[in-house]
Amino acid sequence: MGIAERKLRHKESIRIGILEAAWQLVITDGWQSLSIRKIADAIEYSIPVIYNHFENKEAILLEFTKEGFEKLAETLREVKTAHTDPAQQLAAMGDAYWDFAFDNKEYYQLMFGLGIPACDTVKKVPELQEMTALMISTIKEAIAGSKNPEADYFLKFHTYWSILHGLVSIQMIESGKPDVTKKMIVQDAMAGFTKALVD
Amino acid sequence: MGIAERKLRHKESIRIGILEAAWQLVITDGWQSLSIRKIADAIEYSIPVIYNHFENKEAILLEFTKEGFEKLAETLREVKTAHTDPAQQLAAMGDAYWDFAFDNKEYYQLMFGLGIPACDTVKKVPELQEMTALMISTIKEAIAGSKNPEADYFLKFHTYWSILHGLVSIQMIESGKPDVTKKMIVQDAMAGFTKALVD
DNA sequence: TATTTTAGTTAACAGTGTTAGCAAAAATAA
DNA sequence: TTATTTTTGCTAACACTGTTAACTAAAATA
Numbered sequence: 001m002g003i004a005e006r007k008l009r010h011k012e013s014i015r016i017g018i019l020e021a022a023w024q025l026v027i028t029d030g031w032q033s034l035s036i037r038k039i040a041d042a043i044e045y046s047i048p049v050i051y052n053h054f055e056n057k058e059a060i061l062l063e064f065t066k067e068g069f070e071k072l073a074e075t076l077r078e079v080k081t082a083h084t085d086p087a088q089q090l091a092a093m094g095d096a097y098w099d100f101a102f103d104n105k106e107y108y109q110l111m112f113g114l115g116i117p118a119c120d121t122v123k124k125v126p127e128l129q130e131m132t133a134l135m136i137s138t139i140k141e142a143i144a145g146s147k148n149p150e151a152d153y154f155l156k157f158h159t160y161w162s163i164l165h166g167l168v169s170i171q172m173i174e175s176g177k178p179d180v181t182k183k184m185i186v187q188d189a190m191a192g193f194t195k196a197l198v199d
Numbered sequence: 200m201g202i203a204e205r206k207l208r209h210k211e212s213i214r215i216g217i218l219e220a221a222w223q224l225v226i227t228d229g230w231q232s233l234s235i236r237k238i239a240d241a242i243e244y245s246i247p248v249i250y251n252h253f254e255n256k257e258a259i260l261l262e263f264t265k266e267g268f269e270k271l272a273e274t275l276r277e278v279k280t281a282h283t284d285p286a287q288q289l290a291a292m293g294d295a296y297w298d299f300a301f302d303n304k305e306y307y308q309l310m311f312g313l314g315i316p317a318c319d320t321v322k323k324v325p326e327l328q329e330m331t332a333l334m335i336s337t338i339k340e341a342i343a344g345s346k347n348p349e350a351d352y353f354l355k356f357h358t359y360w361s362i363l364h365g366l367v368s369i370q371m372i373e374s375g376k377p378d379v380t381k382k383m384i385v386q387d388a389m390a391g392f393t394k395a396l397v398d
Numbered sequence: 399t400a401t402t403t404t405a406g407t408t409a410a411c412a413g414t415g416t417t418a419g420c421a422a423a424a425a426t427a428a
Numbered sequence: 429t430t431a432t433t434t435t436t437g438c439t440a441a442c443a444c445t446g447t448t449a450a451c452t453a454a455a456a457t458a
Binding site: 007045046047048049052 | 406
């Protein structure tokens with residue numbers, strides 16, 4: 001009997017509808033103004049229906065957080081495989097990281113809780129681990145082929161990520177939009193980091 | 200007639216009471232849970248009294264934001280004057296920046312909107328300008344005495360600040376508390392930056 | 399056809415920032 | 429000292445927020 005399947009499909013379609021409606025609202029009005037009531041309004045269902053699909057509002061935000069980290073990880077993975085030299089990979093990944101942040105500002109703000117109350121469960125998100133693992137492996141490879149193969153990879157990874165996140169955060173606070181000349185800052189910072197790492 | 204003065208003193212004392220009550224609430228429960236009603240409760244006045252002293256909640260937050268930047272600027276100023284060599288100043292200021300962030304976590308989170316809706320008027324705060332001016336001047340001095348005096352001071356300042364803010368932010372997301380070994384990361388990053396700047 | 403399960407609803411609770419309208423107290427003027 | 433005006437602070441409400449209990453109507457099963 002396909003009844004159960006049809007029901008499941010229907011339930012899934014509502015779930016997707018919730019996420020799509022939420023995303024549309026975020027795009028137009030930002031995370032701040034997203035509310036359960038507005039989502040319910042948009043999908044033309046009553047409020048409690050949303051709670052049949054998500055435990056609470058935070059669960060919806062967590063969904064997008066995961067999605068964001070997944071997208072970022074994918075972006076970095078692609079960029080990494082496009083190069084062979086670890087130093088080049090780090091530079092290209094830095095560039096891609098910056099572009100991702102401003103091409104997907106809503107995602108980035110949610111992922112790192114910039115100006116919004118984000119989920120405190122972020123650090124447990126496996127998609128985040130996936131992204132950091134990608135950075136760590138590249139750092140390790142760069143260190144292995146450097147003049148100082150004894151360097152602490154975790155410390156260097158932390159520095160690498162922090163520089164990137166810091167550049168993005170400060171830029172987002174200052175203007176919100178990425179300045180074309182500002183991309184030089186990333187490249188300069190990345191060059192400095194890689195130089196210190198490899199030499 | 201000292202009546203006006205007495206009234207002014209009284210009004211001022213309520214204003215201070217509001218800020219002190221708010222701060223106490225933030226210390227115990229965080230920015231998220233701070234509300235006008237709780238403040239009113241704490242100062243034993245009705246809600247509208249608060250609106251006689253502050254235009255809205257954001258104005259109260261802005262007050263603390265300014266206070267935070269003022270404190271940070273003062274800290275950096277002290278540290279700077281304790282050294283003469285610009286490179287040493289940058290290192291010491293980096294250290295002090297890190298310490299400030301974790302010794303005054305509530306301030307720092309508000310100042311940079313980490314996990315909370317912060318005022319979007321931050322960039323206009325003169326106390327922020329004061330702090331950045333301090334960093335910029337030191338960067339300029341370091342560049343002037345370096346082997347590359349033609350370096351773009353604004354770019355370098357941006358990099359310097361971003362590294363610091365990035366390190367702090369990532370650390371706050373990851374654990375909230377500063378790891379003792381993590382301070383090595385700041386010092387490593389600062390050393391790398393200064394080396395790239397001076398050499 | 400009768401019964402049970404499921405889906406979706408309304409209405410409420412407890413909280414938020416903010417403000418209009420009113421009462422009482424205090425300061426000023428007569 | 430009394431009357432008037434100003435200031436001060438209050439109650440109560442509005443329009444939101446996330447969340448949930450209790451109920452109805454529809455659909456699936458026996």
